[in-house]
Amino acid sequence: MSGSRGKVVEALVESFNKEFPAIKVEAVYSGSYAETVTKGLASVKAGKPPVLLQSYEVGTQTMLDSGAIIPVYLLNKGEVDFGDVVQPIFKYYSVGGKMYSMPFNSSTAMLYYNKDLFKEAGFNPEKPPETYDDLYSIGKKMVDTGIAKGGLSLGWPGWIFEQMHAYHDQLYANNDNGRSGKRASEVLFNKAFGVKILTEWQRWSKDRVLFYGGREYSANAPFVAGQFGMLMQSTSSLGGNIKKSNFDLGTAFLPRMSGYPKGNSVIGGGSLWLMKGHSDEVNAAAWKFLQFLFRTENAITWHKGTGYFPVNNKAFEALIEEGWFEKEPRFRTAFDQILSGKSTVAATGVLLGNFVQIRDITQTAIEEIVVNMKDPKAILDDAKAKSDQVLKDYLSMVE
Amino acid sequence: MRISRKSWSNFTSHLVMIIVVFVVLFPMVYALTVSTQTSKEYFRFPPRILPGTGSPDNYRDAWITGNLGRLLFNSSFISLTVAVGKIVLSIIAGFAFVYFDFKGKTFFFIMILITHMLPLPVRIVPTYMLMTHFGWVDTYWALTIPFFASATGTLLFRQLYMMIPTSLADASRVDGVKPMQFLWYIVVPISKTNIAALFLIEFIYIWNQYLWPLIVANAEATRVIQIGLKQLIDTDAAVDWNIVMAGTVLAMIPPLIILIVFQSSLIKGLSLAEEK
Amino acid sequence: MQTTFKSSKWLPYLLLSPSIIIVFIFFIIPGAESLYYSFFRLNITGTKKYFVGMNNFVRLFQDSEYIGSLVLSFSFTVCVVFFGLGISLAIATVANKKLKLFNVYRTLLIWPYALSPAITGIIWALMFDPSIGVITNILERVFGITFTYFNNSTHAVIFITITATWKMLGYNIIFFLAGLQGVPGEIIEAAIIDGAGKWRSFWRVIFPLLSPTTFFLLVMNTLYAFFQLFGLLHVVTEGGPGRATYLLVYKLYRDGFISMNVGYASAQSIMLLIIVSSVMLLQFKFAERRVFYGT
Numbered sequence: 001m002s003g004s005r006g007k008v009v010e011a012l013v014e015s016f017n018k019e020f021p022a023i024k025v026e027a028v029y030s031g032s033y034a035e036t037v038t039k040g041l042a043s044v045k046a047g048k049p050p051v052l053l054q055s056y057e058v059g060t061q062t063m064l065d066s067g068a069i070i071p072v073y074l075l076n077k078g079e080v081d082f083g084d085v086v087q088p089i090f091k092y093y094s095v096g097g098k099m100y101s102m103p104f105n106s107s108t109a110m111l112y113y114n115k116d117l118f119k120e121a122g123f124n125p126e127k128p129p130e131t132y133d134d135l136y137s138i139g140k141k142m143v144d145t146g147i148a149k150g151g152l153s154l155g156w157p158g159w160i161f162e163q164m165h166a167y168h169d170q171l172y173a174n175n176d177n178g179r180s181g182k183r184a185s186e187v188l189f190n191k192a193f194g195v196k197i198l199t200e201w202q203r204w205s206k207d208r209v210l211f212y213g214g215r216e217y218s219a220n221a222p223f224v225a226g227q228f229g230m231l232m233q234s235t236s237s238l239g240g241n242i243k244k245s246n247f248d249l250g251t252a253f254l255p256r257m258s259g260y261p262k263g264n265s266v267i268g269g270g271s272l273w274l275m276k277g278h279s280d281e282v283n284a285a286a287w288k289f290l291q292f293l294f295r296t297e298n299a300i301t302w303h304k305g306t307g308y309f310p311v312n313n314k315a316f317e318a319l320i321e322e323g324w325f326e327k328e329p330r331f332r333t334a335f336d337q338i339l340s341g342k343s344t345v346a347a348t349g350v351l352l353g354n355f356v357q358i359r360d361i362t363q364t365a366i367e368e369i370v371v372n373m374k375d376p377k378a379i380l381d382d383a384k385a386k387s388d389q390v391l392k393d394y395l396s397m398v399e
Numbered sequence: 400m401r402i403s404r405k406s407w408s409n410f411t412s413h414l415v416m417i418i419v420v421f422v423v424l425f426p427m428v429y430a431l432t433v434s435t436q437t438s439k440e441y442f443r444f445p446p447r448i449l450p451g452t453g454s455p456d457n458y459r460d461a462w463i464t465g466n467l468g469r470l471l472f473n474s475s476f477i478s479l480t481v482a483v484g485k486i487v488l489s490i491i492a493g494f495a496f497v498y499f500d501f502k503g504k505t506f507f508f509i510m511i512l513i514t515h516m517l518p519l520p521v522r523i524v525p526t527y528m529l530m531t532h533f534g535w536v537d538t539y540w541a542l543t544i545p546f547f548a549s550a551t552g553t554l555l556f557r558q559l560y561m562m563i564p565t566s567l568a569d570a571s572r573v574d575g576v577k578p579m580q581f582l583w584y585i586v587v588p589i590s591k592t593n594i595a596a597l598f599l600i601e602f603i604y605i606w607n608q609y610l611w612p613l614i615v616a617n618a619e620a621t622r623v624i625q626i627g628l629k630q631l632i633d634t635d636a637a638v639d640w641n642i643v644m645a646g647t648v649l650a651m652i653p654p655l656i657i658l659i660v661f662q663s664s665l666i667k668g669l670s671l672a673e674e675k
Numbered sequence: 676m677q678t679t680f681k682s683s684k685w686l687p688y689l690l691l692s693p694s695i696i697i698v699f700i701f702f703i704i705p706g707a708e709s710l711y712y713s714f715f716r717l718n719i720t721g722t723k724k725y726f727v728g729m730n731n732f733v734r735l736f737q738d739s740e741y742i743g744s745l746v747l748s749f750s751f752t753v754c755v756v757f758f759g760l761g762i763s764l765a766i767a768t769v770a771n772k773k774l775k776l777f778n779v780y781r782t783l784l785i786w787p788y789a790l791s792p793a794i795t796g797i798i799w800a801l802m803f804d805p806s807i808g809v810i811t812n813i814l815e816r817v818f819g820i821t822f823t824y825f826n827n828s829t830h831a832v833i834f835i836t837i838t839a840t841w842k843m844l845g846y847n848i849i850f851f852l853a854g855l856q857g858v859p860g861e862i863i864e865a866a867i868i869d870g871a872g873k874w875r876s877f878w879r880v881i882f883p884l885l886s887p888t889t890f891f892l893l894v895m896n897t898l899y900a901f902f903q904l905f906g907l908l909h910v911v912t913e914g915g916p917g918r919a920t921y922l923l924v925y926k927l928y929r930d931g932f933i934s935m936n937v938g939y940a941s942a943q944s945i946m947l948l949i950i951v952s953s954v955m956l957l958q959f960k961f962a963e964r965r966v967f968y969g970t
Binding site: 607644 | 687695697708776
């Protein structure tokens, strides 16, 4: 991991190495999430797999099918109570009720907003937008009055698009998002809902309410520089955004589109996979490290340093007890959002084979729509055709 | 007072050149400037282009977060090794082509030339597979050995040796000088300028490589500086441009030094290569 | 051929063997394998392999993304070559004076040659940064243009074109200067005395003498624009926004190493081989005289 989160990882690793001098853990940065997954799998082929591999949510199905992993539940001799993992996170990373990888950096998406700009535009800074319509009118005013270059931007746009499906209880792929026991063979994002979302985003973009800020975390920079008032982004940016912004930063639930059922925002981020190809001794050491990360105090360090969820309930309770959320209510927003949502099939998270490539396809489609102003329906149909081809190729290889 | 036409035209030429040099070098100067500013100094509207007060901190931060010491060492080691390897292999190959008659000469010559048609992207997937097969991923081997052959170098030295007067070799042969002695005592010294030129070109070429190290060198032990910069710029929050620029400046110093030191040879080497 | 050492039969083979072995193992075999894999589809861990005939190539030409990338790469290359050579030639002509200070200017002008495409990309990304970049600020304040390269496809293409062109300036200038210094002073003087204007004498007398240099640079810049800009894209635009800066090499990387579509990527490699071979053939046909390639 890079940036400020990378520093927290290093600190955790260091304290582990101090506590267990017999075991040496080395954190290796191997590029973006997408690059890490493919490099990890390539190194399996090369016979030199890493012991633990951190994969982002999109890599999950690929990792499950790779035949290169050892499910973590097999290692657990009762040291860790997986029942203690925060429910939505447990659901995301388990198959048939069994934990396959160790959740570590779990996040979801939420809304960040610039309270100073809200005031300047004449809005109550304590009343963030709850609906798409509110969001649009606030953003529009910010642009029209010239106090900002835009109203809103998106981090990880492809992922936010997925979030929107889950948040409004809409399936993203068939076979219950690939969780029915059968792998997904078809994506559904070109249905009326997906088109509606992107038509909205396109309209915002035309009116300069949506300031397209690039992929992944690149929209954070202009946001903390005060160039636009709102940002839908991963909760993992909270620590960094607080540190970098010199305005009053607010956090809120993702705004909803009216007329659609309620679902939940979905878990994102990554988990740690134990790779095959090492001695029992090494595996045992790796398991020690995973327990270490799961431990209450370390989960707390991780959460405070980054904004990622503490993955176990005990850590969450401890945080409440010490009064952390009263001191730092912004760190609570994502929790409240995810615990107040409706836990439905569509909100459990999508599993797709070669999701890495499909995410890239939708990401590109979104850019074609909100940057190049192409027709949403046509672009999404095209993206669906490409994605289905990817799924077909994938299934032909694994089944 | 009359200003002669010539000195007037000289003056304009100087002026034009100064502007041109400024425009061409501005990006580098700007990188240097930002690398000395604190985040408060550069993160404001409008940007300032005067040096700031953050340099020690920026450079220390870049050095530590990016582990740049290791990365700079890796890049230097790899670039030096490949440059030297290429020079040695090209000299002996060029020597063989000019001073010996042997079966398959044309065939081998074409084979070396063909490398020009096979730049990395044309064979990238299989070459990577080969590295995994050899167990070379994340080792210096992968970053050096595949680059040792050089069509450019072989051609360059071959061209040069073809220009060495025949009498020299004749005389040596009559005196009973062995081929390898001839190579070492006569041919290599004559090649000095070309060696320097080739060294410059290859050092910079390897130092600046990106795609191959990205694929084969992930571990910190073998990561190169170019990839390290990507790591510095890849962040979850706003980019710390001052720290990134500190890293960038450190990454451009070594090749710049090599360029400045060997520049005159490069131009001489070029004019040599031009003659027939 | 000149004098040969006939004495040793094995020595030339020994001298050539290191180069030949490396060329064989790391160039010829993988090159052939690219061709081989282009007829297959492999699974993500490479353990299964199906023969698909020409299917990868057929798909390539039905893939709007590939066609887009192809068109983009060609037009981008034309721009980089045209502007790069034009600007460098102009600078070199001005810099080609036998005045003392001019040696200093020349030395300085070559500096960008030492920078990698990745570093160049980072520096220009800073200068074009929407909030703090010096160029974006000037554009906005003086010309009222909001320039956002990650948010506007046209801007993105302009951005990579400027950056790529700038990086090659040093290299091009060195070669043009070397070429100009090879033009005898008398020829220039004769042309001027002849009454031809400076401009005309340049195009009619000097430029033709420079044509080998120009042609050589044309080839080098073409290969550069096609093959060497991966670092710039990976660091700065990642091919976006949309597919605005998705050059062929970047697509190859994404398909081969992110999506791990070995067969499909290999087919793209073979297409690149065809492109590079055509450029090389042109070079051998028109400029055998030139031997210096620079990589």
